[in-house]
Amino acid sequence: MKNIAPDVKLGDNVKIYDFTNLYGCSIGNNSKIGTFVEVQKGVVIGDRCKISSHSFLCEGITIEDNVFIGHHVVFTNDMYPRATTKGGEIKTDNDWKVLYTTVKRGASIGSGVTILPGINIGENAMVGAGSVVTRDVPQNAIVVGNPAKVVGQVE
Incomplete structure (x- = not known):
């Protein structure tokens, strides 16, 4: 059971496992989307990427080519999330600004x-x-912890 909206752009040989929710996104050639993954509108996933199960990719995320995303990775796009406006109304798309994140090649x-x-x-x-x-995170850096800090370099 997959929920793939008609506006999703899929490249060639994309593998999508069950219990996914994809809408308004683009997924490149030869990429894999694991079980229980949600990919929201405007997300771009490059070629030959692996998005492991239970991950959440919200609006504003760009994943370049050859990227690995492990299990249960969560991206965020709002630094100060609130359900309602100061006036008590439920927030709409017009009530906040998406902050963009890029995961490089x-x-x-x-x-x-x-x-x-x-x-x-x-x-x-x-x-x-x-x-x-x-x-x-700088290129070729290895980071760990909370908050993540550089502990080495990829060789």
Whole structure:
């Protein structure tokens, strides 16, 4: 059972497992989307990416080519989320501003990572499992912890 909206753009040889929710997004050639993944409108996933089960990719996320996203990775896009406006009305799309995040080519994000909004994760960088990414990650850096800090370089 897959929920794939008609506005989803799928490349060639994309593998999508059951219990997914995809709408308004674009997924590149030869990419895999695991079970229980949600990919929201405006998300772009490049070629040859693997998005593991239980991950959440919200509006404003760009995943470049050859990226690995581990299990239960959560992206965010609002620095100050609220359900209602100051006047008590339920917020609509017009009541907040999306902050954009990019995961550059060849990066790997470990399982259980949370990525705050407006972050850039550099080319070939590695984010250790369970980390909370609060600032940009340089290319080829290995980061771990809460908040994630550079502990090494990818060779």
